[in-house]
Amino acid sequence: MAEIRVENVQKSFGAFTAVKGSTFTIENGEFFVMLGPSGCGKTTTLRMIAGLELPTAGKILLGGEDVTFNRAAARDIAFVFQLFALYPHMNVRQNIGFPLKCQGMASKEIRQAVEEAAKLLRIDHLLDRSVTGLAGGDRQRVALGRCIVRRPKAFLMDEPLGTLDTEFRDLMVRELRELHNRIGATTVYVTHDQLEAMAMADKIAVMNHGVIEQFGRPQEIYDRPATMFVADFLGSPPMNFLAFRGAVAPGQRSVRIGEAELAVPELREGQSEGELALGVRPEHIRLDDASPFRGAVFGAEYLGTTQIVTLDTAYGQVKARLPADRNVKAGETVGLAFRSERLSLFDKTSGRALRSALHGEAGHG
């Protein structure tokens, strides 16, 4: 097990730059998730850590050792691929034992190690089956077995649950996290699914266009998004943005949007007259007839315990998560109240969150 440090790593493919100077440290034993839309550079970063791609610039340290230009085989890491990459011409036992065979271990020891790993993953009854007939979840377990059996310095996983059914995916999310708790291996996990990331990660890095937009604990990222991209990417439905023009000064505790004066966490920095956006999570909205901020009900999605109500306001469409028993009628005009201590203010031009009592210095990638 080891700490992984990525320093100013860049990767270009011809004229296209996939990763633009990322720097971060993954602590020993941490479950680290790189989250972002497809093409954001997260897989390329992972492949550079694995040694499947060489960085154009920068350094990668594994347990303090510079491995930037080492071959993949010389790095002592294990990789789980999206398509699992189980060898169809080998059975489960041979697949799990393959890395040990590569290392030239004696077959008796391989047998023992494979059985241990299989027991840990509860697939010991499948060992002599062919991998082609296995269900998605079991294939995933075999792929994990192939990693565990080596006791590597780190696990790298590239969207390993991407091809599974939702049902299996929820199960595997729990299992992966449990497995991590048991063996405590440093893990780097790449996904575009925010729910997977939130459910499993100790730390998340949100990437976009080859840049890490924010790096932090899941709750930190959800509650205090550093950029509008992060705010929009996490949460379902995502954060609402009320776009308005104005200027703000440090120490200010409210912003004026049209008629309404809305309380916000005390600002720590100012912004001259320009385009701003107030970020509100759907669950931080409630209906309040007394509120001067008005919106017309557009529609509602019933979700059982809650409902998502879409409202048209003068500052854009807003989605609110309301208790399911609250009756709303389409077309009805209602007042909206926000939980003031949970609001974020963004500079709309740069997309950056302004520092406030809620948003400290931390979090800016």
Place this chain on the structure above:
Amino acid sequence: MSGLSQAHSVVAPSTATRRIAGAIVIVYALVTLIPLLWIIATSFKTPPDSIAYPPKIVFTPSLEGYVNLFTTRTRQSPEMLAQLPPPTTWYDKLVRSRNMVIAGPSNVIPRFVNSIIIAFGSTFLAVFLGTLAAYGFSRFRVPLKDDLLFFILSTRMMPPIAVAIPIYLMYREIGLTDTKLGMILLYTAVNVSLAVWLLKGFIDEIPREYEEAAMIDGYTRLQAFRKAVLPQAATGIAATAIFCLIFAWNEYAFAVLLTSGNAQTMPPFIPFIIGEGGQDWPAVAAATTLFVIPILVFTILLRKHLLRGITFGAVRK
């Protein structure tokens, strides 16, 4: 319920469709197999039976065609034959009954061996080079990749025989005419383009994760290629090998032009048999029958792969 069970299914063919399909297959099989069956039958006829009119479908089988194929014979006068010691073997007897004696073995065995060496040798080389090239094209950033692939394909855009004269002159200059090496190189050159294109398709279908997984697990690229890619490309390699082998085995034009003895293969040799002492159709048919067997065996052994090779790309996994 009965309405449901009688409902028209889009997937399962109706009885009528099945019958029509069956009829088409039978007709096609008859059209393609009857000439082959006729050749095999002819190989077991006597020369008079082979040219009898109306054609004989029921006949007394004879091995005369095969005996004639494997031997050279000389015609003798009856007085001369009477002076000879009595024939010792069944084929001696058969030849004597036609007023001839066996003068020695014919060239068929060396020609057959030539065919085997040249066809299998060139197939092996073409598939070997093709697999490596296809892997390279499939996995690496090759400068001018598309142009190179097009260039490789363009070598098949004209009939190979169009370059027969330049190749003949070239081979004469460097002493490759009528050598097995020359023929192997020539067939390899023709087949390698087919092999590269076919195999690139197959290798493209193998996710590169397999070799990457093997490389992470401690193999070098070459080892990963051998242990992870080759086993999965086996189907494609087998299909490609059959296509290459069929071409090299059956090739006639170059063989006629470039070989005369030492490296002559079966296709130019078979028609040559006709000329030896009258129109010996049973011997020609016997040669053809024997000629078909190796390719038949090879195809049956690999037919599972061949089917996949023909339909490959039609259905994505």
